[in-house]
Amino acid sequence: MALLGIRGLTKDFGGIRAVNGLDLDVDAGQIISVIGPNGAGKTTLFNLITGMAPVDAGEIALDGHDIVGLRPSQILGLGIARTFQNVRLFPEMTVRENVMVARHCRTRSGMLTAILRLPSFRREEAQTRRRAEDALAFFGARLVGWRLETPARSLSYANRRRLEIARAIASDPRLLLLDEPTAGMNPQETQELTGLIHKLRDRTGIAIVLIEHDMRVVKGISERVVVLDYGQKIADGTYREVAGNERVIEAYLGRRATQA
Amino acid sequence: MAQNSLTPKGPLATKRALQLPLVDGFLWLVRIAAIAVILVGAYNSLISMRLSGQQWRDLVVFGLAQGSVYALIALGYTMVYGVLRFINFAHGEVFMIGAMTGFFVSDALARTPLWLTQPFLALLIVLICCMTVSALVALLLERVAYRPLRGLPRLVPFITAIGASFFLQYAIAGLFGVGVKSYPGVPALSGSFTFLGFRILKVHLLVIVVAVVMMAGLYLYIEKTKAGRAMRAVAEDQETARLMGIDVDQTIARVFAVGGALAGAAGLLFGLVFGNVNFFSGFLPGIKAFTAAVLGGIGNPIGAMLGGLTLGSVESLGPSLVLVGLDIPSAHQLKDVVAFAALVLVLIFRPTGILGERVSEERG
Amino acid sequence: MAEQAIPAEVLEAAGPTLLPARGVDLRRSARLGLTAGGVAVFVSANGMVEAFSKRDIVGPISLGYAMLLGVALGFGYLAGRPPQVLQGFAAPRPGWRNLVGGLLAGAVAGAVMAVFLVLIATFEVRRIFLNIGPELVREAPRLLTVGQDLGPGLALIFGLATALGGLAGTLHLLRERWRRAVLAAVLWVVLFGLLASVVIQVLRGIQTQLRLWTAPIADVLYAGGALSVAGVALVAAAAFGASLLRTSGRRRRPLRRRLDQLPDTSRRLVRVAVLAVLLLGLGLLPQILGSFLSEVLNIAGIFLLMALGLNIVVGFAGLLDLGYVAFFAVGAYTTALLISPQSSLGLGWVFWAAVPFVILASAVAGLMVGTPVLRMRGDYLAIVTLGFGEIARLLFLSDWLKPVFGGAQGIIRIRDITIGPVELRGPQAFFYAIFLFVLLATYITYALQDSRIGRAWAAMREDESVAEAMGVNIVVAKLSAFVVGAMLAGFGGALFATKIGSIFPHSFNVIVSITVLVVIIVGGMASVPGVVVGALVLVGLPELLREFEEYRFLLYGALLIFMMVNRPEGFIPSGRRAQELHEEDMAQDAWLRERAADEREADVTAPAPRKAGEG
Incomplete structure (x- = not known):
């Protein structure tokens, strides 16, 4: 059984069908790229999976259990974490706090234990801290050390992207959705991140779905490529298969030529 | 769809899945209770025949008159909200300053023969003074307090507006004293006449007519003039409007000026209906007019007019209709409770208002 | 970082004030002068100068005059300030242009004031402007012309304003360090003058309580309730010296760092010692302060308690609650109903038995207000909570619920708090109860801020939908913020009820909510020390200087506008703002x-x- 199963997923935005009867399976440990022209419904797909936008029709199942209609926080608790296209951090919170927030669903101490500073609270707090720092250490030296205490807004753009990924990782997801993780990064940084994504999968075995525009990244990273156009899946296969697919070429070149 | 056979890991227990239904259930309970209270109260007071038909009709007329005042104020809220997406909390004070101006000018004019020989000309002069002063105050407010804050999260200008509201209140109190100022009587407006079985006070008729004329004028201004078009463009999309060569700053200032002028007119009408004004007079009408604006669909001028009339009637009829029926003593003491309850219920259950068209874009 | 690094369009967008100045910015000075004149006219016309003229603070200078002098000095200082320049540009050297800027602003302000004086001397405006009385210019004290006739008075005012503006402008000729020292000296002199009664009382109190010979200091510093010449000299010299020392070149290591380097045991020892001294000082505080000042502190303390609660709701969780007074009222009425023998319940319990019910009632109230507004945006939430607050007050006031809450007559004969056999009667004893609760609330605030729920609140404040996506249950987070905030306000209400001994609905109007809001915003959102200072200054000071009372809300309003216009980033740093700043960041x-x-x-x-x- 697939880790994530999507059947007939549909979403309308005031007459525009952003996602149209989409079927998609994600197996554990897979790295999948979702590509498609602008407005193809990629980000909407992420919003639907994570519960940030209500589903109009269709099913989304994690481990065979329906997750449609759950709150985003519940879905994160079940193991689907995401990042955002236009990096959305908690800008005034420190780097460490940003990541610690993601441990919220894995911890349970309430207000009373916090006020009384019970041993269980201290233990959990220390653990949260450690796990957050572990997640940040994933990016080597970039986000740890003195940077832990700086507010997220003072980070460079690339570091913000990294912080967002670290925050998602810290929630111990089984499925990680990355929305254009390399946008705004230079080639060197992009390459580094690609390597890290591979490493992350190899180390933890989580499935990773990423939206990506940079075809070199897509080629280098993905075991499977899914192409969306007008909210529909028009191709699904290895990079080579998809790259040769006529509909894909048409979808991209037909409109891309005028855009780019 | 929500058949959750999930056994989630971590602390995600079933109670979490229950939270939303609990909240929703509570809201439904409030909704049902509110409707039940209204229905039972209305039924009881209608069958008890405690008020005669004439008295009901009087209440309706009074409600419409005070509703027109609310509508004029509400236009200011709704227009500012339309272009800047924030609640100009100090708008009630702009209204109050209009009423104050009305008092001082009419007090001065009442000592001239003009007041008796040409009462309507005198009132027109007062009206123009009120509108000018209020428009100037609104412009000043926009320039000093709001313009530096454009583009910040909307709670920032909102809190500024709260500050401005209190500053204006107590500035007026300090300059002109805290006492209640009584408008001079207008002999030409005393008395009433009967029309279709409704006994209408002349003051109320004047108020309604002036309000209707103002609103019609505003409608034409927004729909037919170049400046009005600019306002609508800025309300739709500031950036695009700017690219199209519209002076956004000037347009926003104009919105404040027009809203302020209408509030100034409302101030005079308020003074004519209720007879007196003090530095705190802007607070309650301000809140009620804001309710009216939301009730009509904020950002929508026509809605503000409808909302104002509705709220005026509800406030006028509500205590007699609902509270008396529930055997609540001195029900008219609670008329502000009715207004605030309307505010709370509207904002909770129908924040999009009667004509809630713009609301879809207002998320976030 | 060469000049070329900054593109032309950025410079253009930055506006003219950021460009290197080529001369005196005459227009800016004139504008500041006009504003200063406007402020001076305003405070004269609304009666502040007159009301404040009865309190001498420095020698013969009354608070009213001090205010006018302060306006001239302050705006002169601003006008003389060299324009800000972008990083990388050389700031213009200080010189004659600072002096000219200040002089011009002062002269314009003086001219405005002179015109105003001529006007009120010529026309009788008292019928409209109630506070412009004859004693301002025409009759005996001639406050605004400093006792002179109109002609010499005008010359004096104009000259004085110009001179003061210029003087303030020349401050910029001094080196930063010296300028700071001068400003510090001025500030402390004003502060000591303003707080004369407190300083005198404290010095005397220390002498009677601790048998230290401090009272003579008061006699040296003050003469007739105002700072004497010697006092001015002493305070100014001390502040000047301290400021110079603090900014001296050889910066000593901060105390904190030096403490950290001590071995563990001695550090703990130091900490305990400091705590003990603090507690001892606070224990003796009410005795030293005397009854009146203790009362002032108590009132500030109750507001502080509420501010700490609202700080959780607004500062931590970002939910702007304008009906906060409702929880205060619920706490007060619950207490009153339970412990007054004359309430409708007539139970007459002791205070401590009522505490659990106060907690319960305010928590329920918090849930009742919090639940309907769960899905509401910030400004709507504010208005709805305002509505709830007013509904609560009107219901407490109504004849309908009079059998329960006593209507306008309120509930009287609320018993004092007792600890064992000891009754906390009188402000000095009551101080300890307030202090206990404030301490508790401060601790709770700190404990929650640095915990799982505190982080959830912060995340929610910054970006609600991302917080939810990152696992924070918004429903729980919002409701818990409301409940905790409501409980702290409930405690405030309980203490208020027992302190006053009787409660009336009019004590619970929207003004209270606004006051608390001003305290936390001016104090600095989400900053506990800021809130403490805010409560002491904004609530304590008007209680101390009674003539402020009439103008405190004017001041609050002005402060709110000022805070928002000048440093909005302290408040609700939201994700949206970050996005707007995005392009710059790129x-x-x-x-x-x-x-x-x-x-x-x-x-x-x-x-x-x-x-x-x-x-």
């Missing part, structure tokens, strides 16, 4: 990336220069 990031290219591998340990990243 440019900055590109630059940062280039610069950081070489330090890339080794930038772990050493904090890089952070100047460019801030702002």
